[in-house]
Amino acid sequence: MKSIIAMASLLSLAIISSAFIQKPIPAKTIEKYEKKEPFLEFLSQFKKVELPYSIGLNDLEGYQAYRDIKSKPTAKSIKKTALKTTQFIPASMAGKLSRMGPPTLYPVARFYPNHQMVAVVYKSQGPFDEEIYASYSLILYDLKGNILPRTKDKMGNNRGFRLAHSAMENSLTCTIDATGNISQTEFKNVWKKDVYEHGFEGNKLVDFKAGKTTYFALDSKGNLNETKYTAMASRARP
Numbered sequence: 001m002k003s004i005i006a007m008a009s010l011l012s013l014a015i016i017s018s019a020f021i022q023k024p025i026p027a028k029t030i031e032k033y034e035k036k037e038p039f040l041e042f043l044s045q046f047k048k049v050e051l052p053y054s055i056g057l058n059d060l061e062g063y064q065a066y067r068d069i070k071s072k073p074t075a076k077s078i079k080k081t082a083l084k085t086t087q088f089i090p091a092s093m094a095g096k097l098s099r100m101g102p103p104t105l106y107p108v109a110r111f112y113p114n115h116q117m118v119a120v121v122y123k124s125q126g127p128f129d130e131e132i133y134a135s136y137s138l139i140l141y142d143l144k145g146n147i148l149p150r151t152k153d154k155m156g157n158n159r160g161f162r163l164a165h166s167a168m169e170n171s172l173t174c175t176i177d178a179t180g181n182i183s184q185t186e187f188k189n190v191w192k193k194d195v196y197e198h199g200f201e202g203n204k205l206v207d208f209k210a211g212k213t214t215y216f217a218l219d220s221k222g223n224l225n226e227t228k229y230t231a232m233a234s235r236a237r238p
Contacts, residue, residue, distance in 0.1 A: 148222025
């Protein structure tokens, strides 16, 4: 009888104790927070801008040392702190295991082309590139942090859309209108001295000759398709 009473007491104690033990969080809830919080933290590194938004010749930081001081670019939107390796930008994982290492990425801007998407713009430079070589890319996401469009390239990777770049021979600028459509203008760089003969040292960029302008329309799935559409500000600002 005593043993039965003792067992009943232990059972009652176990039931009472279990009432004060916190129940485990369901797996779905954990997954939700694991995906949501890092994405919000990632987005917070990018300055929010309003559309229309442009990256013009004055914003291409690589040219600062080679242009006339009167037209020195401001590049107000560029942040100097590099992005850490992140799953939200496939390029940050590229070359991780190679001897050269991955490119250095810098956050530039964040905007919302519509209520279903968020976009980030980042600057990329190779580990051994001269400062003049830089690329600006766009990646679109749904609000859960999935990269858009969902289709992948032949290597199985989601690739960013190249918005603009600075280089030795040419430049690419862009304007993004209020609905996310993009116009890009190519320029040929004009140097004071032949850059192949004299190099960058002591040389100066004196002009940019405008070339072709190309247009891209953004669809509801996050695809950017070349089109004849003319963006609101089709000419990139200087």
